[in-house]
Amino acid sequence: MLSQCANPTCARPLTSLSEGRLFQFEIVSISVSATDDTNEDFDETPRRETAHFWLCPQCAATMALTLEPASGLRLVPLESGTAEASRPLPVRREFHDC
Numbered sequence: 001m002l003s004q005c006a007n008p009t010c011a012r013p014l015t016s017l018s019e020g021r022l023f024q025f026e027i028v029s030i031s032v033s034a035t036d037d038t039n040e041d042f043d044e045t046p047r048r049e050t051a052h053f054w055l056c057p058q059c060a061a062t063m064a065l066t067l068e069p070a071s072g073l074r075l076v077p078l079e080s081g082t083a084e085a086s087r088p089l090p091v092r093r094e095f096h097d098c
Contacts, residue, residue, distance in 0.1 A: 002014050002052055002053070002054050004054075005020070005054060005055055005056040005059055006023075006053040006054060006055055006059075006065055006073070006075070007055060007056070007059045007063065007075055010056060010058070010059050012056040012058075012059075014054055014056075017054070019056070019057050020054055020055050020056045020057045020059070020060045021054070021055045021060035021064075022052060022053075022054050023052065023053045023054070023055070023064075023065045024050060024051070024052050025050070025051050025052075025053070025067040025073075026048060026049070026050055026051075027048070027049045027050075027051050027067070028046045028047070028048050029046065029047050029049075051067075053065055053073065061078075062077060062078055062079075063075050063076065063077055063078060064076050064077075064078055
Protein backbone atom coordinates (compact mmCIF):
# COMPACT_ATOMS: atom_id res chain seq x y z
CA MET A 1 0.00 0.00 0.00
CA LEU A 2 1.16 3.52 -0.71
CA SER A 3 2.16 5.35 2.43
CA GLN A 4 4.79 7.92 1.46
CA CYS A 5 6.63 9.70 -1.35
CA ALA A 6 8.71 7.30 -3.45
CA ASN A 7 11.71 9.64 -3.23
CA PRO A 8 13.80 8.07 -0.43
CA THR A 9 15.28 11.43 0.53
CA CYS A 10 11.80 12.92 1.01
CA ALA A 11 9.47 10.22 2.34
CA ARG A 12 6.62 12.72 2.89
CA PRO A 13 3.53 10.85 4.17
CA LEU A 14 0.73 10.34 1.67
CA THR A 15 -2.38 12.21 2.82
CA SER A 16 -4.24 12.76 -0.45
CA LEU A 17 -3.98 11.34 -3.97
CA SER A 18 -5.23 14.67 -5.31
CA GLU A 19 -1.78 16.13 -4.59
CA GLY A 20 1.46 15.08 -6.24
CA ARG A 21 1.66 12.44 -8.97
CA LEU A 22 0.70 8.79 -8.97
CA PHE A 23 2.66 6.31 -11.11
CA GLN A 24 1.39 2.87 -12.10
CA PHE A 25 3.68 0.15 -13.45
CA GLU A 26 3.00 -3.41 -14.54
CA ILE A 27 5.64 -5.76 -13.19
CA VAL A 28 6.17 -9.06 -14.97
CA SER A 29 8.21 -11.68 -13.17
CA ILE A 30 9.20 -15.24 -13.89
CA SER A 31 11.50 -17.61 -12.06
CA VAL A 32 14.47 -18.75 -14.10
CA SER A 33 16.92 -21.37 -12.99
CA ALA A 34 20.55 -20.27 -12.76
CA THR A 35 21.53 -23.37 -14.70
CA ASP A 36 19.18 -24.92 -17.22
CA ASP A 37 20.99 -27.61 -19.15
CA THR A 38 17.79 -29.02 -20.63
CA ASN A 39 17.17 -26.09 -23.03
CA GLU A 40 13.44 -26.73 -22.79
CA ASP A 41 10.74 -24.13 -23.17
CA PHE A 42 9.65 -22.38 -19.99
CA ASP A 43 6.75 -24.14 -18.30
CA GLU A 44 5.95 -21.23 -15.99
CA THR A 45 3.47 -18.50 -16.79
CA PRO A 46 4.83 -15.02 -16.06
CA ARG A 47 3.32 -13.40 -12.99
CA ARG A 48 1.90 -9.92 -13.65
CA GLU A 49 1.29 -7.43 -10.90
CA THR A 50 0.44 -3.75 -10.82
CA ALA A 51 2.51 -1.53 -8.55
CA HIS A 52 1.70 2.06 -7.60
CA PHE A 53 4.17 4.72 -6.47
CA TRP A 54 3.49 8.33 -5.49
CA LEU A 55 5.62 11.46 -5.63
CA CYS A 56 4.63 14.37 -3.38
CA PRO A 57 3.90 17.74 -5.04
CA GLN A 58 7.41 19.10 -4.38
CA CYS A 59 9.20 16.04 -5.78
CA ALA A 60 6.75 15.67 -8.71
CA ALA A 61 7.52 19.25 -9.77
CA THR A 62 11.10 18.30 -10.65
CA MET A 63 11.21 14.50 -10.93
CA ALA A 64 9.44 11.48 -12.39
CA LEU A 65 9.65 7.72 -11.90
CA THR A 66 10.53 5.12 -14.52
CA LEU A 67 10.68 1.35 -14.24
CA GLU A 68 13.45 -0.37 -16.17
CA PRO A 69 13.53 -4.17 -16.44
CA ALA A 70 17.22 -4.55 -15.60
CA SER A 71 17.72 -1.80 -13.03
CA GLY A 72 14.29 -1.39 -11.44
CA LEU A 73 12.59 1.80 -10.26
CA ARG A 74 14.46 5.03 -11.05
CA LEU A 75 13.97 8.61 -10.00
CA VAL A 76 14.69 10.83 -13.03
CA PRO A 77 14.77 14.61 -13.42
CA LEU A 78 12.02 16.18 -15.55
CA GLU A 79 14.42 18.51 -17.36
CA SER A 80 15.62 16.88 -20.54
CA GLY A 81 19.30 17.02 -21.37
CA THR A 82 20.54 17.40 -17.80
CA ALA A 83 23.91 15.95 -16.90
CA GLU A 84 22.55 14.41 -13.71
CA ALA A 85 22.26 10.66 -14.15
CA SER A 86 19.19 8.87 -12.93
CA ARG A 87 19.73 6.75 -9.87
CA PRO A 88 18.08 3.49 -8.86
CA LEU A 89 15.78 3.62 -5.88
CA PRO A 90 15.59 1.02 -3.14
CA VAL A 91 12.19 -0.54 -3.63
CA ARG A 92 10.39 -2.40 -0.92
CA ARG A 93 8.33 -4.99 -2.73
CA GLU A 94 5.04 -5.44 -0.97
CA PHE A 95 2.37 -6.90 -3.18
CA HIS A 96 -0.96 -7.76 -1.71
CA ASP A 97 -3.60 -9.90 -3.38
CA CYS A 98 -6.95 -8.19 -3.47
